[in-house]
Amino acid sequence: MTSPIPPWLALLVAAVVYGVMFSLGLMIGREQIAAAPQRRGVLAFALFAVLVPVPAAAVLAVGLFDLKSVAAARGGSAPRGSPRPRHQSAARCRGRPLAGPA
Numbered sequence: 001m002t003s004p005i006p007p008w009l010a011l012l013v014a015a016v017v018y019g020v021m022f023s024l025g026l027m028i029g030r031e032q033i034a035a036a037p038q039r040r041g042v043l044a045f046a047l048f049a050v051l052v053p054v055p056a057a058a059v060l061a062v063g064l065f066d067l068k069s070v071a072a073a074r075g076g077s078a079p080r081g082s083p084r085p086r087h088q089s090a091a092r093c094r095g096r097p098l099a100g101p102a
Contacts, residue, residue, distance in 0.1 A: 004069075 003010070036043055061067070
């Protein structure tokens, strides 16, 4: 299965997220880094919040609102080399009739 996101864009997004998180990490002072092991309960709660309820809420939202990926909304991925179907509103905006059934 191929991803609708180009590999170069995925790498760019990963680099941007890494850069933002790194710069936020540099804003933390040495005192705060030294205090983190002393407050293990807060640290464990923060890790739990990021690793369990947030992904669970995302899965629940996808199921509840019946969200689909871009490939699923298009009806699957087209074979390589075949033309992509045009969006209906794009043809209407240009004043041209749609080619084929809607």
